[in-house]
Amino acid sequence: MLNENPALGKVPYSVALEAAKAAKAEADRTLGGERGHGCGRVYVNLPHTRANAKNLKAVEAAGFKVLRGPGTPSIYIGYDNNSGRELAVGAAVARTLKDYGVSAYRDEHAD
Numbered sequence: 198m199l200n201e202n203p204a205l206g207k208v209p210y211s212v213a214l215e216a217a218k219a220a221k222a223e224a225d226r227t228l229g230g231e232r233g234h235g236c237g238r239v240y241v242n243l244p245h246t247r248a249n250a251k252n253l254k255a256v257e258a259a260g261f262k263v264l265r266g267p268g269t270p271s272i273y274i275g276y277d278n279n280s281g282r283e284l285a286v287g288a289a290v291a292r293t294l295k296d297y298g299v300s301a302y303r304d305e306h307a308d
Contacts, residue, residue: 210252213297214259217290221274224289225282236279237307239287240264240271244300271304 243249243256253270257263262273272290277283287303294301 208297210248210255210299211259213294213299214252214255214261216297217261217293218259220289220293221286224286227282227285235307237277237305239274239277239283240304240306241274241287241291241294241301242269242271242304244269244302246300249300272301277305 253263256272264271264273274287275283284305291301291303
């Protein structure tokens with residue numbers, strides 16, 4: 198499945214996932230992040246698109262935990278315990294996927 202981004206042209210979904218994995222690893226290595234936002238779960242939502250629906254298994258194969266349910270499928274990033282690290286990781290993953298033409302956005306649910 199190809200995604201289209203005017204800057205990149207057509208790229209395979211797997212290339213976007215590999216770039217997202219690299220962004221996740223880089224953001225996870227950084228200390229801090231968006232501190233002071235409280236505690237809660239961080240997700241990257243993958244809105245219902247044909248490409249996202251067809252590639253959820255590829256997302257899992259790339260090492261991401263996918264949550265399926267009646268709503269929007271999501272990548273579970275983790276629980277942010279006021280460190281800001283998971284928020285930063287979620288932002289990096291969502292931004293990278295969007296840069297590669299994949300419909301995605303960060304979402305967080307505070308406790």
